[in-house]
Amino acid sequence: MEKIIEIKNLIVSYKNLKKNTETIRPAVNNISFHINQGEIYSLAGESGCGKSTIAKSIMKLIRPSQGEIIFRGKNIQDIKRGYANKVQMVFQNPYSSLNPKMKIMDLLEEPLIINTKNSKEKNKTLIKEIIEDVGLEEGCLKLYPHQFSGGQRQRIAIARALILEPEFLIADEPVSALDASIQAQIINLLKDLKNKRNLTILFISHDLNVIRYIADRVGIMYYGEKIEEGETHTIYKYPSEEYTKILLKSSPTIKNK
Ligand SMILES: Nc1ncnc2c1ncn2[C@@H]1O[C@H](COP(=O)(O)OP(=O)(O)OP(=O)(O)O)[C@@H](O)[C@H]1O
Numbered sequence: 608m609e610k611i612i613e614i615k616n617l618i619v620s621y622k623n624l625k626k627n628t629e630t631i632r633p634a635v636n637n638i639s640f641h642i643n644q645g646e647i648y649s650l651a652g653e654s655g656c657g658k659s660t661i662a663k664s665i666m667k668l669i670r671p672s673q674g675e676i677i678f679r680g681k682n683i684q685d686i687k688r689g690y691a692n693k694v695q696m697v698f699q700n701p702y703s704s705l706n707p708k709m710k711i712m713d714l715l716e717e718p719l720i721i722n723t724k725n726s727k728e729k730n731k732t733l734i735k736e737i738i739e740d741v742g743l744e745e746g747c748l749k750l751y752p753h754q755f756s757g758g759q760r761q762r763i764a765i766a767r768a769l770i771l772e773p774e775f776l777i778a779d780e781p782v783s784a785l786d787a788s789i790q791a792q793i794i795n796l797l798k799d800l801k802n803k804r805n806l807t808i809l810f811i812s813h814d815l816n817v818i819r820y821i822a823d824r825v826g827i828m829y830y831g832e833k834i835e836e837g838e839t840h841t842i843y844k845y846p847s848e849e850y851t852k853i854l855l856k857s858s859p860t861i862k863n864k
């Protein structure tokens with residue numbers, strides 16, 4: 608199977624702002640994993656264990672202290688152009704990631720204007736297509752983010768991430784702010800979109816029961832380190848680490864509609 612992305616011995620330390628020194632313990636401490644083409648890989652672990660730090664490193668929003676991130680055989684630091692057209696992210700909080708002053712139409716058109724040379728007409732076609740793909744009506748393009756429910760807003764955030772037709776999508780806790788029935792809808796939507804748009808997905812969550820419904824493989828993180836990894840159904844049935852067992856017990860179950 609072809610690896611789309613490979614994380615090699617990643618270490619990320621944040622600066623201690625008060626003392627202007629690196630923090631003693633890195634937020635991400637020597638993590639390695641890869642994701643195969645077409646796979647949904649999950650990172651799980653409690654708040655603060657470093658999941659979003661890995662996501663932001665892949666998005667080039669943070670520069671790692673050590674280690675490498677290889678995308679399709681190339682170190683991401685050496686990919687200067689077109690990275691945004693290949694790798695996109697749905698951020699943890701759809702309330703802050705969607706500019707409240709922009710209509711949905713403009714929110715979806717902005718990445719196209721910045722990253723492509725498409726005509727206005729082509730952009731309109733792509734926007735109509737993606738809005739339908741995420742299960743929303745064309746009429747919503749005239750509205751603002753606050754006019755939508757949490758679940759709909761997350762659909763818009765997904766649309767914005769997919770508008771550039773990336774091949775790799777990071778979804779950072781995309782359902783943790785939603786109720787159980789809406790969680791199931793968004794998870795099913797991501798699964799459908801994965802097939803329809805040939806995506807490979809890094810799905811980040813603290814909830815192993817959510818992960819069970821979506822991920823092919825899962826890496827369990829604890830305090831900046833990866834402590835266990837395997838096929839999701841195996842980890843779910845036969846967790847080997849004590850911490851994974853605790854994480855499993857603490858996840859509320861969701862109904863898979
Ligand atoms: N910009 C920053 N400056 C300093 N420390 C940070 C910064 N961002 C995150 N951290 C710290 O790094 C560690 C990992 O944070 P991170 O956001 O990656 O965790 P997470 O697993 O995504 O948590 P959550 O489930 O709450 O989203 C935490 O201890 C956090 O406090």
Ligand SMILES: [Mg+2]
Pocket residue numbers: 658659660699779780
């Ligand atoms: Mg996070």
